[in-house]
Amino acid sequence: MIACAVEQSSTGELFKAISETPLPVSLIEVTTAKEGESFPLQCRHCEEPYCIDACIAGAIRKDPETGLVLSDEEKCVGCWMCVMTCPFGVIRVSLLPDKKGKIAVKCDLCQDRKIPACVEACYTGALLFGEVEDLIRAVNKSKEDRDVLLNSR
Amino acid sequence: MDKTKERSIDKTTQDMLQRAKEMNIPTAWDRLESMLPQCGFGQLGICCRNCEMGPCKINPFSVKEQTGICGASADTIVARNFIRMIAGGAAAHSDHGRDIIHAFMLAAQGKTDAYGIKDEVKLKVLAREYKVKIDGRENNEIAAELADKFFLEFGRQYGEMNPPRRAPEKRVKLWRKLGIIPRGVDREIVETMHRTVMGVDNDYKNILMHGFRTALADGWGGSMIATDLSDVLFKSPEPITAKSNLGVLSRDEVNVVVHGHEPTLSDVVVDAVRSPEMIALAKKKGAKGINLVGMCCTSSEILMRHGIPVAGNFLQQELAILTGAVDLMMVDVQCIMPALSGVASAFHTKLVTTSPKNKAPGVTHVEFKAEKAYEIAKEIVKMAIENFPNRNGNGIHIPDKSEDLVAGFTAENIYNFLGGAYRATYRPLNDAIIQGRIRGLAGVVGCNNPKIKHNYGHIEMAKELIKNDVLVVVTGCSAIADSEAGLLQPEAAVKYAGKGLREICEAVGIPPILHVGSCVDNSRILIALTNVIREGGLGEDISDLPVAGAAPEWMSEKAVSIASYFIASGVLTVLGSPFQILGSKKVTNFLCNEAEDIVGGKFVFEGDPVKAAHIMIDHIDKKRKALKLKPMMYR
Numbered sequence: 067m068i069a070c071a072v073e074q075s076s077t078g079e080l081f082k083a084i085s086e087t088p089l090p091v092s093l094i095e096v097t098t099a100k101e102g103e104s105f106p107l108q109c110r111h112c113e114e115p116y117c118i119d120a121c122i123a124g125a126i127r128k129d130p131e132t133g134l135v136l137s138d139e140e141k142c143v144g145c146w147m148c149v150m151t152c153p154f155g156v157i158r159v160s161l162l163p164d165k166k167g168k169i170a171v172k173c174d175l176c177q178d179r180k181i182p183a184c185v186e187a188c189y190t191g192a193l194l195f196g197e198v199e200d201l202i203r204a205v206n207k208s209k210e211d212r213d214v215l216l217n218s219r
Numbered sequence: 220m221d222k223t224k225e226r227s228i229d230k231t232t233q234d235m236l237q238r239a240k241e242m243n244i245p246t247a248w249d250r251l252e253s254m255l256p257q258c259g260f261g262q263l264g265i266c267c268r269n270c271e272m273g274p275c276k277i278n279p280f281s282v283k284e285q286t287g288i289c290g291a292s293a294d295t296i297v298a299r300n301f302i303r304m305i306a307g308g309a310a311a312h313s314d315h316g317r318d319i320i321h322a323f324m325l326a327a328q329g330k331t332d333a334y335g336i337k338d339e340v341k342l343k344v345l346a347r348e349y350k351v352k353i354d355g356r357e358n359n360e361i362a363a364e365l366a367d368k369f370f371l372e373f374g375r376q377y378g379e380m381n382p383p384r385r386a387p388e389k390r391v392k393l394w395r396k397l398g399i400i401p402r403g404v405d406r407e408i409v410e411t412m413h414r415t416v417m418g419v420d421n422d423y424k425n426i427l428m429h430g431f432r433t434a435l436a437d438g439w440g441g442s443m444i445a446t447d448l449s450d451v452l453f454k455s456p457e458p459i460t461a462k463s464n465l466g467v468l469s470r471d472e473v474n475v476v477v478h479g480h481e482p483t484l485s486d487v488v489v490d491a492v493r494s495p496e497m498i499a500l501a502k503k504k505g506a507k508g509i510n511l512v513g514m515c516c517t518s519s520e521i522l523m524r525h526g527i528p529v530a531g532n533f534l535q536q537e538l539a540i541l542t543g544a545v546d547l548m549m550v551d552v553q554c555i556m557p558a559l560s561g562v563a564s565a566f567h568t569k570l571v572t573t574s575p576k577n578k579a580p581g582v583t584h585v586e587f588k589a590e591k592a593y594e595i596a597k598e599i600v601k602m603a604i605e606n607f608p609n610r611n612g613n614g615i616h617i618p619d620k621s622e623d624l625v626a627g628f629t630a631e632n633i634y635n636f637l638g639g640a641y642r643a644t645y646r647p648l649n650d651a652i653i654q655g656r657i658r659g660l661a662g663v664v665g666c667n668n669p670k671i672k673h674n675y676g677h678i679e680m681a682k683e684l685i686k687n688d689v690l691v692v693v694t695g696c697s698a699i700a701d702s703e704a705g706l707l708q709p710e711a712a713v714k715y716a717g718k719g720l721r722e723i724c725e726a727v728g729i730p731p732i733l734h735v736g737s738c739v740d741n742s743r744i745l746i747a748l749t750n751v752i753r754e755g756g757l758g759e760d761i762s763d764l765p766v767a768g769a770a771p772e773w774m775s776e777k778a779v780s781i782a783s784y785f786i787a788s789g790v791l792t793v794l795g796s797p798f799q800i801l802g803s804k805k806v807t808n809f810l811c812n813e814a815e816d817i818v819g820g821k822f823v824f825e826g827d828p829v830k831a832a833h834i835m836i837d838h839i840d841k842k843r844k845a846l847k848l849k850p851m852m853y854r
Contacts, residue, residue, distance in 0.1 A: 067280075068258075068259030068280070069256060069259065071279075072259070080259050080262060081263075081797055081801050083280075084263065084802070085804070090280055092280050186256065187256045
């Protein structure tokens, strides 16, 4: 969460980011399921995103190559339709640097980074980044590791 | 040599880091990398785990004001965490002081095989201050009574501690007015713990003011007592020459490294390695002799008093073992990396813990007892000698570089230096400042931190300061850093100092940077500043003086305490990386702005040592202007 906000800041440094105006917004949040298990929630980059349909300004689009759902902040008019339609509640409202208005902001999976800031900051390896097949393999492997660990206790 | 050059500016350190890499032995720098990115909540001080409703963390990017479950704001949480760090540091320095009083007491009672009163003059100065009768009494009698009085400084519940009253009168009055003159060392530390328990103090200003009080109980209390009684027990330092850096390790002698902080055992080890019995044993085992060297502050203690060479500072402790030439490393307390036992297990090096307060799993423990210190010291030295034949001849790599240095300056002996033996006085120093030969004084102290290029912060800052005619005093790992760069030699004045400072150094024969001891010896700086005020002509309070302090590579809680007692004594103090307080704008503003109007000092955070030096210089100039001093002579 902190790493994400720092990534959205204009300085990119924690100690400075906390004093910026407007305050950078984190696009990921850690939330708790009913069972009490915590999990990170950020844009799922849906196959058929409601936000795109809802966007009257045509600011949100799906990148045909990567499948990422991206928002063009220049085009956003601040109508908040995307915010209302998003089933995950992960589109945020951010003040523009010139304070003249607010726009909707969303996760772009840190396009200008090799690994998204949240993944890099995640200590426990709960967040992974990669192609779907690789991720499935990695998750299965980590399950096996966990079983081994549990059985060894 | 790619990464190793980024990690330290010291050539021997780079050399040893390369070896660590080749041998695949991780060091603090590698472990830092594995810790990245570090927790943002922790760095900002906004994680509270003082109770089991939590842990609570405040989102620094939340637009709405968040509080912990109990309702504690970011300001409360940050202030509480911060003064707990002060308490940690103050406890460490002061417990060190307590151990020295214990040894002092046993010496007075004649119950030790190693200690005695070595500085009668200082004993009597202290006795007079504490109104202990001197006339017609033996030293031991005086010392016994004095020991009780010093123990009382720790346990006093009401009233005022004595050593803080040594400060300039105006300062003492200010502390009284603010209600922060410490009562007793233990009292203030305990109260810090109480105030920061769930559901107590939540006025951040009230919390921070008690933080100052706790810090003052360290600087003007525990640390000062440690310094004073170490001088009485082990003699007051006199300027002395020695060598520094890993090159002081010997290829053909038994290398004993003492690492840690307290002089109680290390000082006696000096006697043990010099005993004919031990030397004979070493020769029998095929060594040419015994080479005792120091590491960190315990090194400064025996350097200042006996000229024992310095192997290195905090970040060089693992590297010393990596030479493969250390036959034994004896440690006591503080700044001893738990990683040492792992590094030592890759070599023949025997690691020995000695304090009941610091043991390590699987590590040999020879417990120090002041009653039979010499016996224990000999036992440890013997273990080193017996380990010498286990050295792996080919696996040894000792960097060949070491530097000469002069150390051993104190608030007292600066009198003789400046005034000469006939007229011991601070007058020449005050005059040099008043006339603009010396711009002012700066204390550069503190640790190493792998987040900052090793020694770079200390050395670059010190060079920039002396270039601008600021006389620099140094302690602890900062002093060791400067020594490794050859800055503690009188010749450094010619090479690096501004013209005015150079003239003074050449006239008096001192280096432009004065090594005044270990980290508890920062108390010497407080006394020196007080002496400057007493001498006259530079204001009435420490906060009037053209002085500044810095800890460019700080990492320990002890540095938090030191920096806090310096600002609470009226000294602007620059830190190389920010304290873990930035999560609260109010606390940050209080400590970095408002504090100056209240106690005369404040913190400044600046990572670039040259820029930091100029913040100090600008501050010194501001103070010079306020005192209406002459412009600098050569500018």
